[in-house]
Amino acid sequence: MSRKQGDTMMLETPFHSRVALANELNLWEAWSGYTTPSAYFDVELEYFAVRSAAGVFDLSPMNKYRITGPDAGAFLNRLVTRDVGKIGVDRVGYTVWCDNAGQVMDDGTIFHLAENDYRLCAYARAMDWLSWSALGFDVSVVDESAEVAALAVQGPTSCSCLQSMGLDGLETLKPFGIAHFDFEGEDLMVSRTGFTGDLGYEVWIAPNKAETLWDKLFEAGKPYMIKPFGSQALELTRIETGFLQAGVDFVPAQETIRPGRSRSPFELGLGWLVDLNKPVFNGRQALIREQQIGSRYHFVILDVDGNKPAHNSFLFKGQQQVGTVTSAAWCPTAKSNVAFAQIETACGDIGDQLVAEIYYEKELHWTRVLAPCKVIDGAVFNPARRRMTPAVAY
Amino acid sequence: MKKYDAIVIGAGHNGLTNGAYLAKAGLDVLVVERNAYIGGATVSRELHKDWIYSNCSYVCSLLRPEIARDLELPRHGLQVVPYGGSATLMKNGDHFGYYYDHERLHREMARFSQRDANAYERYLADVMKQTRLIRPYLMRRPPDPTSLKLRDLKDLVEFAGSFTALGEEGLADTLKFWTMSVGDFLEQYFETDVIKAHLAGSGIIGTALGVYSPGTAYVLLHHYMGDVDGNVGAWGFARGGMGAVSSALAKSYQSYGGEILCDADVDRILVRNGRAVGVALDNGDEYHAPVVVSNLDPKRTFLDVMDATDLPPDVVKKARNFKIRGSSGKLNIALDGLPTFRGVEKGGPLATGEMHLSDSLEVLERAYDDWKDGTWSKEPYVDMLIPSQIDPTMAPPGKHMMTVFVQYAPPKIKGREWTDEDKAGFERTVIDQIASYSPDFKDLILHCETRTPRELEAEVGLTEGNIFQGELTFDQLLFNRPFPGYAQYRGPVKGMYMCGSGTHPGGGVMSAPGANAAREILQDLKKDNTVPEGYADD
Ligand SMILES: Cc1cc2nc3c(=O)[nH]c(=O)nc-3n(C[C@H](O)[C@H](O)[C@H](O)COP(=O)(O)OP(=O)(O)OC[C@H]3O[C@@H](n4cnc5c(N)ncnc54)[C@H](O)[C@@H]3O)c2cc1C
Numbered sequence: 001m002s003r004k005q006g007d008t009m010m011l012e013t014p015f016h017s018r019v020a021l022a023n024e025l026n027l028w029e030a031w032s033g034y035t036t037p038s039a040y041f042d043v044e045l046e047y048f049a050v051r052s053a054a055g056v057f058d059l060s061p062m063n064k065y066r067i068t069g070p071d072a073g074a075f076l077n078r079l080v081t082r083d084v085g086k087i088g089v090d091r092v093g094y095t096v097w098c099d100n101a102g103q104v105m106d107d108g109t110i111f112h113l114a115e116n117d118y119r120l121c122a123y124a125r126a127m128d129w130l131s132w133s134a135l136g137f138d139v140s141v142v143d144e145s146a147e148v149a150a151l152a153v154q155g156p157t158s159c160s161c162l163q164s165m166g167l168d169g170l171e172t173l174k175p176f177g178i179a180h181f182d183f184e185g186e187d188l189m190v191s192r193t194g195f196t197g198d199l200g201y202e203v204w205i206a207p208n209k210a211e212t213l214w215d216k217l218f219e220a221g222k223p224y225m226i227k228p229f230g231s232q233a234l235e236l237t238r239i240e241t242g243f244l245q246a247g248v249d250f251v252p253a254q255e256t257i258r259p260g261r262s263r264s265p266f267e268l269g270l271g272w273l274v275d276l277n278k279p280v281f282n283g284r285q286a287l288i289r290e291q292q293i294g295s296r297y298h299f300v301i302l303d304v305d306g307n308k309p310a311h312n313s314f315l316f317k318g319q320q321q322v323g324t325v326t327s328a329a330w331c332p333t334a335k336s337n338v339a340f341a342q343i344e345t346a347c348g349d350i351g352d353q354l355v356a357e358i359y360y361e362k363e364l365h366w367t368r369v370l371a372p373c374k375v376i377d378g379a380v381f382n383p384a385r386r387r388m389t390p391a392v393a394y
Numbered sequence: 395m396k397k398y399d400a401i402v403i404g405a406g407h408n409g410l411t412n413g414a415y416l417a418k419a420g421l422d423v424l425v426v427e428r429n430a431y432i433g434g435a436t437v438s439r440e441l442h443k444d445w446i447y448s449n450c451s452y453v454c455s456l457l458r459p460e461i462a463r464d465l466e467l468p469r470h471g472l473q474v475v476p477y478g479g480s481a482t483l484m485k486n487g488d489h490f491g492y493y494y495d496h497e498r499l500h501r502e503m504a505r506f507s508q509r510d511a512n513a514y515e516r517y518l519a520d521v522m523k524q525t526r527l528i529r530p531y532l533m534r535r536p537p538d539p540t541s542l543k544l545r546d547l548k549d550l551v552e553f554a555g556s557f558t559a560l561g562e563e564g565l566a567d568t569l570k571f572w573t574m575s576v577g578d579f580l581e582q583y584f585e586t587d588v589i590k591a592h593l594a595g596s597g598i599i600g601t602a603l604g605v606y607s608p609g610t611a612y613v614l615l616h617h618y619m620g621d622v623d624g625n626v627g628a629w630g631f632a633r634g635g636m637g638a639v640s641s642a643l644a645k646s647y648q649s650y651g652g653e654i655l656c657d658a659d660v661d662r663i664l665v666r667n668g669r670a671v672g673v674a675l676d677n678g679d680e681y682h683a684p685v686v687v688s689n690l691d692p693k694r695t696f697l698d699v700m701d702a703t704d705l706p707p708d709v710v711k712k713a714r715n716f717k718i719r720g721s722s723g724k725l726n727i728a729l730d731g732l733p734t735f736r737g738v739e740k741g742g743p744l745a746t747g748e749m750h751l752s753d754s755l756e757v758l759e760r761a762y763d764d765w766k767d768g769t770w771s772k773e774p775y776v777d778m779l780i781p782s783q784i785d786p787t788m789a790p791p792g793k794h795m796m797t798v799f800v801q802y803a804p805p806k807i808k809g810r811e812w813t814d815e816d817k818a819g820f821e822r823t824v825i826d827q828i829a830s831y832s833p834d835f836k837d838l839i840l841h842c843e844t845r846t847p848r849e850l851e852a853e854v855g856l857t858e859g860n861i862f863q864g865e866l867t868f869d870q871l872l873f874n875r876p877f878p879g880y881a882q883y884r885g886p887v888k889g890m891y892m893c894g895s896g897t898h899p900g901g902g903v904m905s906a907p908g909a910n911a912a913r914e915i916l917q918d919l920k921k922d923n924t925v926p927e928g929y930a931d932d
Contacts, residue, residue, distance in 0.1 A: 025495075041743070042494060045625070048475045052633055053786050164791075168433050214835050223791035225784060291793045307459065307624055307929050331908055332623040333473055369930075 010035040013060035014149035014210030021318060022228045029231060032125075032145075037230040044332070046229035047236045050196055051333045053225035053394075054155040056217065057195075057234055059202065060210075060254035063125055064148050067118040069139035076110060076118055078281050081265055081274040087112045090178040092191050096265050096273055097129075102286030103253035105129060105261035106246055106378050107270070111178060123246040129254065133282065149210035153217065153226075154200030154237075156385065158394035162190065162201060170192040170201075171390040183216075184209060195234060197241020199385050199392075224394075239338055240331040242301055242379025244268060247301075249326040249340055258345070262288055267342070269299035279318070297323075300348045302356070304328075304337040304373040310356040313339065315373075317347050317354055325356065334380035339373065350377045397682045398424045400915070401673055403660045403699065403892065404689030404855070406434030408804060410643035411908030412687055412893040412915075414465050417650035418924040419916050424681060425647070426658040426673060428855060432644055434689070435854050436859065436903050438637025441839035445795050446637040446788045447726035449843065450854060450861070452779065452797040455629040457639060460926040465646040470472035472642035472832055476622040476630035478699035481630055482592040483831045489737050490588040490753075497596030506586040513583040517593075518603075523564070524571055525619045527556060528899075532619070532906045533928030535914055536898040571866055575616040576610040577755050587754035594758055594773060595750055598801060600861040600901060602775060604762030605755050609867040616866055616900065629748075630662070631781045635788065639903055655681075658834045662814045663688070665704040670889035673699075684889050687913060691856060691863035691921060692716050692876035692896040694808055695885075709886045712877040717870060717894075720805035720847030720859030721765060725798040725824055728841040732780070732794050733832045743747075746783045747886045751776055751831060765802035768809060770820045773827065789848035794838075800824050805847045805858035812848040820846055862901020863894050872898055883911035885919075891915055 011034045013019065024041045036058065040046060040327060049055045067076060077084040080095040087093040089112050094109045106124040116255060120126070130141045153162060162170050166181075173179050179187045186209045194200035205213050218226055246252055253262035264287060265274050302325075303308045309328040314321050323343030331338050339356065347354070351372045352375045359368050385392050400416050405427035417423045431437065454474050462472065493499040503511035515822035524877050531705050537549035537568045557565055571579065576597025580590045596617035598608040604847030606611070622628040632638040644654060661676040672682035689693040695734035696705060696713035752758050762770035767832065777799040782788040788795040799858045800820075807816050821844040829835045847859025856863060865871055873881045876896045883891050893911035913925040 042478055044476055045478055046627070048784075052473065052784065054476045160786075161790070225786055277461060330623060333468060335459060335468045335623075360932070 004370045008035070013058050014207035015058045015060065015151070016216050018211055018214040019058055020229070027230070031231070032061040032063065036061060037228070038120050039230040040228045040231050043236075046227060046233035047332060048235055049225065049227035049326035050155045050233060051198070052156065053227070054153060054157040054161045054213045054221055055227055055233065056341055057152040057229055058150075058218055058255055059152050060149045061124045062145070062150065063143070064145045065120040065122065065126060065130060065140045066324040067120060067130075067139055067146045067250075068118055069110060069137070070138040072116045072118050075134055075139045076120070077278065079130070079135075080110065080255060081287075082281070083275045083278055084110060086285045089114060092176045092178060092193050094273070096270055096282030098130040098265065098287070099253045100286065101253070101262075102264045102283035102284055102290055104250055104265055104268060104270070105253045107244065109293075111191065113178070123380055124252045124255070128235045142257065147207065148204055149207045149213075150202055150204045150304065151213070151217070152194050152196075152200065152202045153196055154196040157221070157226070158200050159391040160393055161226050162203070163219065164224065164231065165216050165220035168246075168302060170357060173391075174389045182369040184212060188213070195243055196237040197243065197379060197381050198383060199388075228362045236331065238328050239327050239329040239335075239340070240334055240379065240381040244270075244299075244340070245327065251256075260296075263342070264295060266290060266295045267297040267299065275374070297342045298345050299346055300343055300375045301379065302339040302341055302343050302373040303356065303376045304339050304356050304358075306369065308358050308360050308369060308371065310321055310339040310373070313356040313358050315341055315343060315354045315356055317352075322347055322354065338380055348375050350375055395721070396421050397622075399683060399685040400424075400685035401426060401681055402687045402689060402893070403663070403673060404428070404654070405432035405640070405644070405654055406689045406894060407436040407640050407643055407903055408894050408908035409434070409687070409689030410458070410640060410647050411461060411465070411905040412464040412689070412912045414643060414647035414650060415909055415912030415924050416643070416915060417647055417652035419912075419921045421919075423647075424653045425764070426660055426675070426681065427654065427656045428659040429687050429853070430657050432654060432656065433637050433640030435856065436636045436640045438635030442728040443792070447795065447843060448632070448781070449726060449796055449845070450850070451636045451725065451903050452781070452799065453629045454636065454903055455617075455622055455627070456902040457620070457905050458904060458909070459621070459623075460533060460929055461905045461909055464926045465643065467639070467642040467646060470642035470649070471634075471644035472638050473633040474630040475623060475633055476625070476628050476781075478748045479743040479746065480592075480750070481744035482588055482753055483735060484579050484588055484737065484753040487737060489744070490592050492592055492699045492747075493743060502816065503586075503589060506589060507584075510573050510584045510586050510589050512662045515922045517583040520567070521615065521618055522626065523566065524615050524917060527560075528615065528619050529563040529626075529931045530556070530928060531872070532899045532904070533910065533926070535910050536875070538873050538882055540873075540879055544924060551764075569788065570608065570661070571615070572612050573608055574611045575606045575608050576614050577605040577759075577832060579611040580835065591752050591754050591758060592750060595752070595753055595777060598758065598762070599799065600722055601867075602721035602765065602802070602860075602867060603865075605758045607762075612868065612871070613831040613866050616902065620904070632787050633785050633787060635781075636903060643905070654734065660699050660773065662746050663700050663704075665701070665887055665890075668888060670885075670887050681918065685805070685891065685919070686889060687891040687893050687911060687915065688885070688896045689855060691860070691894060692720060693718055693857040694855060695892060695896070696903070697892060704887060706886050709877070709880070712880075716876055717865040718860040718863070719865065720850065720856075721802050722861055723803035723850075724816055724845045725800065725821060726840055726843040726845075727798065728789065729780075729794040729796055729838040731792065731837040732783070732837050733796075733838055735832050741783060743751075745780070747779065748867045749778050759826070761802055761929065765804050767809060768804055770803045770823060771801065772823065774824060776824065776828065778828065791802065798824060798828070803846050803859075805851075812846050812872070815848050817844055817848070820844065826913070835864070863896035863931050864901070866900050871900065875900060883907075883914045
């Protein structure tokens with residue numbers, strides 16, 4: 001055995017040298033086998049960089065599948081629940097895909113790069129399912145996860161940061177739009193997408209230009225207070241803005257072992273992504289049936305009284321236990337104590353009052369609180385600038 | 395003439411909070427404000443094009459989260475962004491960095507003294523014990539020991555209970571803490587001058603007392619008892635300046651139907667047959683309501699807008715004797731770029747927080763000597779920050795806004811009024827002092843707004859320029875604020891109330907006085923309470 005210091009079983013993203021330099025806390029975690037930062041200098045300050053100025057998140061480990069060929073559109077349309085035909089060239093669509101039982105396998109984004117040319121970004125690895133689903137279609141499916149480096153640049157000054165790096169005209173890019181820029185002779189793709197619920201972009205580049213991109217971006221963003229942020233700050237932003245996390249708020253159907261542990265799009269509050277007018281897509285029959293007989297669960301966002309996050313709480317209506325919390329956080333910008341929950345369908349309409357059983361520990365003393373909570377209508381953070389085109393300067 | 399259910403005099407943040415809770419309860423409320431703009435000492439103004447100044451208060455921690463949430467201030471545009479770290483630059487070229495990371499702070503303290511670094515843990519635990527004692531009372535009316543009403547007796551028993559729960563030693567520590575000087579308090583823990591000086595600052599901010607004056611340990615607590623998102627003692631910037639607090643409060647208030655009238659200088663609270671019935675403005679206009687709430691400090695309230703003949707003589711006497719000495723001034727500076735501070739990493743964690751220039755308690759005490767001498771400190775204590783490093787809305791990209799809180803500045807110069815020359819001299823003293831730690835500072839100055847107690851009194855309406863609407867000493871706290879017998883927001887005249895920082899729990903951008911006062915008013919009107927309870931502080 002001749003292990004050297006620094007040898008590790010973990011992969012490094014194309015930005016790793018820069019990420020490591022910026023990671024003052026030296027705090028790491030694994031994401032799909034890559035070494036990625038949990039936090040860089042202070043979770044709270046990183047979170048606020050995203051909410052008040054601009055934050056940069058390395059999302060290179062994201063699973064990315066390139067789908068090309070004459071049947072690419074038709075293939076995707078059969079795969080996912082929404083109508084891919086409505087996602088024009090240079091547009092991005094958020095979607096889910098289901099197994100034949102109408103259970104969600106994953107959520108992700110479809111980038112329509114060109115005629116018959118798409119990129120599917122997914123939380124879970126999907127090569128197996130994509131390959132089986134592609135049978136009979138004239139498409140090629142290639143895992144390009146390692147071939148594309150990507151950063152999310154999110155927050156009110158994100159557009160200013162990128163403009164100051166030379167991306168002229170970026171302000172006219174619409175939400176879910178894609179634009180291309182020349183970056184040192186290489187194509188820099190920019191999409192107005194993200195996981196923070198604010199004005200924000202994702203930038204995509206060949207790995208050999210990743211470090212230069214990072215350097216240029218941080219240099220250009222300096223007057224706009226750009227800062228890197230890690231997974232912990234991301235977690236706060238996504239809860240505040242109402243985004244589900246696969247593996248946390250639902251288990252990808254193909255990974256469930258116990259019966260009944262998977263969820264349908266309707267049960268996750270993602271019914272708006274299901275286009276039953278499409279004649280065929282995976283899970284359609286089951287979803288139609290679910291519409292007829294009703295869902296078992298439903299997803300709610302709760303505004304919980306007090307300031308103790310309702311982590312892992314049971315939810316009660318009167319004496320009856322009606323559900324459980326999947327994600328919870330005190331949301332610093334919205335000043336709101338938010339929880340996502342799966343509850344039985346008999347209750348949970350907007351405005352319904354439930355009770356969360358919260359346990360917390362202070363100095364080895366456990367306290368149980370029964371916190372009233374209310375089902376609310378949508379995310380607590382949803383600023384207008386997120387939707388505005390041209391993008392407004394913070 | 396339209397008749398309102400309640401009139402609030404002053405659109406300071408407490409007046410707006412009070413109005414919001416009354417309006418939320420369904421009352422028809424009018425807030426009248428002397429200035430052309432709202433906010434009082436919680437204000438943002440653009441005095442130099444494209445630069446926003448937080449003209450008075452500049453950092454936020456005390457604002458009660460229960461209120462921010464309940465009045466939906468985030469939805470109305472308020473975002474409080476915390477900053478980490480602070481520093482004291484030393485005469486010898488070194489500096490003490492108060493890092494927000496606990497272990498890093500330990501290492502930094504240990505650089506000066508291993509013992510101090512370790513004692514800091516004991517210090518923090520002791521201060522947190524005291525904050526736990528006071529925090530539950532922030533969102534409540536103070537108990538009244540002079541009253542024999544059942545509800546007051548109940549309050550008192552509970553209040554006494556939380557003290558006796560501390561045990562004999564704890565109780566002794568607490569009594570000592572509430573009355574001792576911040577200097578003596580810190581000397582129980584630390585041996586290093588600069589560490590003591592760094593921590594002592596919050597014991598003197600806004601008070602006309604020195605680091606060795608009894609009562610200043612409590613003032614330190616007053617600066618520790620707030621929180622940002624549950625981090626007790628942390629501070630942040632309101633995005634867009636402190637005016638964002640007032641503007642969000644005003645929007646919330648208006649969303650409940652409340653009205654605001656600016657450029658409306660109240661000359662007098664109208665009293666008929668022992669009842670407040672409205673206000674008269676200096677232009678002669680009158681507005682009528684059975685409830686009149688004063689957001690002004692106790693001196694203004696009782697000696698200025700109320701007629702002595704409408705008041706019991708003891709109240710006039712108490713108002714005259716109320717301690718409200720000015721001690722502070724402020725410089726708001728537009729900078730052409732980010733200044734360099736000797737030895738401190740530019741844009742690093744220390745430079746984005748508070749920076750101080752007094753490196754020993756001796757220096758701080760001498761600064762106070764100048765105040766007693768009737769002049770501004772020759773080597774003042776400054777609390778300076780550059781919020782534009784975190785908040786992109788305060789200055790154009792690459793440019794900066796600096797807020798410099800200065801102590802001491804007396805309300806009068808050797809017994810006479812401040813002159814423009816004095817003000818210029820004060821400004822020069824502060825700028826020269828900063829420049830001696832920052833070589834490029836002077837060249838970067840584009841504009842400077844200087845405020846001495848004279849301006850604070852004239853423009854904000856704070857008597858003598860006292861930033862907290864009255865000294866925060868034990869004789870003027872809790873059931874003594876503003877005076878014994880009148881600490882539950884009710885004035886001496888029926889229908890007349892107080893809601894400013896001159897009432898419990900005191901000064902700072904907290905909204906608690908305004909909210910607590912609303913609760914009492916609603917109780918008197920037999921309306922449903924709209925004011926939230928405080929969060930349990932477990
Ligand atoms: C320089 C300075 C720095 C400070 N720094 C901080 C800080 O960083 N953090 C913090 O938490 N606190 C700080 N404070 C303290 C804090 O700002 C005050 O305690 C708080 O803003 C007071 O609010 P208020 O609503 O009680 O009263 P005020 O803000 O004093 O409001 C009173 C209002 O009444 C109006 N008024 C006066 N007379 C009349 C009249 N006759 N008719 C009509 N209207 C009238 C005034 O114009 C004013 O708008 C600072 C204060 C100052 C002055």
